[in-house]
Amino acid sequence: MTRIVAIDDEPAILQAMGDYLEHFGFDVSTHAYVGSNADGFTKFCQELPEQPDIIIVDYRLPGDQNGTQIVDDMRTAYDKKIPAILFTGDISKKTIGDAEARDLHLLYKPVRMEVLRQTVEEILGGEAD
Numbered sequence: 001m002t003r004i005v006a007i008d009d010e011p012a013i014l015q016a017m018g019d020y021l022e023h024f025g026f027d028v029s030t031h032a033y034v035g036s037n038a039d040g041f042t043k044f045c046q047e048l049p050e051q052p053d054i055i056i057v058d059y060r061l062p063g064d065q066n067g068t069q070i071v072d073d074m075r076t077a078y079d080k081k082i083p084a085i086l087f088t089g090d091i092s093k094k095t096i097g098d099a100e101a102r103d104l105h106l107l108y109k110p111v112r113m114e115v116l117r118q119t120v121e122e123i124l125g126g127e128a129d
Contacts, residue, residue, distance in 0.1 A: 059088035
């Protein structure tokens with residue numbers, strides 16, 4: 001079963017995303033990133049039963065971190081280039097550049113759940129090649 005970690009600072013979005021993807025058979029762990037420091041996030045990573053197959057993260061998070069940094073941290077923690085989806089309302093060249101430099105799949109808000117699921121399936125299909 002594909003393990004997905006979803007990180008956002010809006011619990012309602014996390015709930016909807018988790019419920020939708022679980023309906024299609026994915027194992028989804030959600031994390032509400034609401035603090036300004038990474039202590040809770042570090043603990044969350046340590047408590048994950050296994051390395052995720054895909055990371056889904058919002059770009060804008062509270063405090064000093066953003067989604068690209070979260071992906072970097074998780075890839076470092078697991079010593080693997082875990083595929084990731086970054087979603088954002090920010091269409092700046094910097095955000096696009098950050099995503100491209102890290103080989104992230106970029107989705108713009110509002111993200112339709114069907115598009116999110118299709119992107120997850122495309123990533124999984126690409127790994128099978």
